[in-house]
Amino acid sequence: MQNCIEAEGSSLNWDDTRIFLAIYRERSLRGAARLVGLDQATVGRRLAALERALGATLFLRTSNGYVLTPVGEVALRWAEKMEQSAIDLVRQTQGVDERLAGEVRVTTTDAIGLEFVMSAIRHLHDEHPNVRVLLDTSTQVQNLARREADIAVRTIKPDNPDLLTRRLAVWPVGLYASVDYLERHGEPVPGESFEGHDLVCYLPHMQARRLLTFVGEPIHAGRIVSGLNSSLLLRAAVGAGLGLGELAVPIAERDGLVRIWPDRVSAMAYEVWMVTHKDLRHTARVSAMIDHIAKVFEETPGDKKNSVEFPPSS
Incomplete structure (x- = not known):
């Protein structure tokens, strides 16, 4: 052998x-x-x-x-x-390439891609038209260590020591409904576990087999209309009036949804992390894309006390 x-x-x-x-x-x-x-x-x-x-x-x-x-x-x-x-x-x-030309591969979720990364690509193109961005919004997490992507923008922080991470946002998660839903069903009553109400849930939370709650309120008396495997689909379901759902506050406000019980938030905040490999941090086109992504998030309301772990660009 x-x-x-x-x-x-x-x-x-x-x-x-x-x-x-x-x-x-x-x-x-x-x-x-x-x-x-x-x-x-x-x-x-x-x-x-x-x-x-x-x-x-x-x-x-x-x-x-x-x-x-x-x-x-x-x-x-x-x-x-x-x-x-x-x-x-x-x-x-x-990692020592100083040209502002060539490809940058970015992986993220569909919601973050539409709301934030797309704007960053547009600004990058305005400044550096010879940089081409390949954007992957699949639900699978690409492996940066194997160079399946140059930059990842995700809601989970990796623990690989060869990867550099930067927390871009920490957003509270609130309870939301569409105007149409509220006209048909009214607001839920605190303490009644959503009795008589329709709900839409993030599918991974349903599959975790733990007691489901919305902003601390048990949901066992409500009706789960749908489980959805992406935050973009969850937003669409709430916006379409399918039911009440938990959403990141800045995103739901952009969609014009109505916040229910605004004094309540989910125990888990919505975090966004940007990740790259340490050997690529100072590649000019990768660094430029990183800076534009970060700028888009800085312009979004939310927690500004971001834990920045990237070394500064040079």
Whole structure:
């Protein structure tokens, strides 16, 4: 087995490694093809050629997808080292790039992307038209350490020591309804656990299997009309009059929604964090995008005592 891996070390190129890792992570040829930007047949041929070159089977084809063999497990360790070396090479060379041109990859949520990052992109383009921003608003958290993105703007702070973080906002979360909903149902009565009222909830909170409350009020007497997996959909549901819902105060105010029980807030505030890798912080185009994102949030009402952990731009 060891001889096989040594042979792999002398003959395996980076393109082969990318395909091998993509199959391992996606567990299918179709998923791997989508990840590396090739068609499924090509990925299958490349895997077969790689296994012939190594004289070993790397994957078992099972009903649950592609699973590593013992030889594949050993190959995985070397492939991940090769991937990390390639990532380090790109990141450290880009970290001294002073050109205000090229691509910046940003990942965020759909709501933050629409309300804030889009404005930052517009301002960046006005100043530096040769910088192109690739914006990913999928619900999956991209891996900055593997350079799937250059900047992340998320509601969760990562704990990777190689990542630099900056808290952009801390917003209270209040209870909101549309004017139409209130005309049809009236306001809920404190202490009645939303009896007779319709509610819309953030789906991950429903799936956490804990006692659900809105701004401290139990909701067990209310009717949950819908669970939604993004804050943008939750805002849309409240705005459409589907029910009462918890929303970040500055965002709900922008939408013209009516705040219920304004003296109450949720125990959990809505935090927004910006994250980048320390090797990219002083890449000119990445730094410019960071500055514009931060400026947009600074212009939004909320807690201004942000914990800034990025070193200053230079």
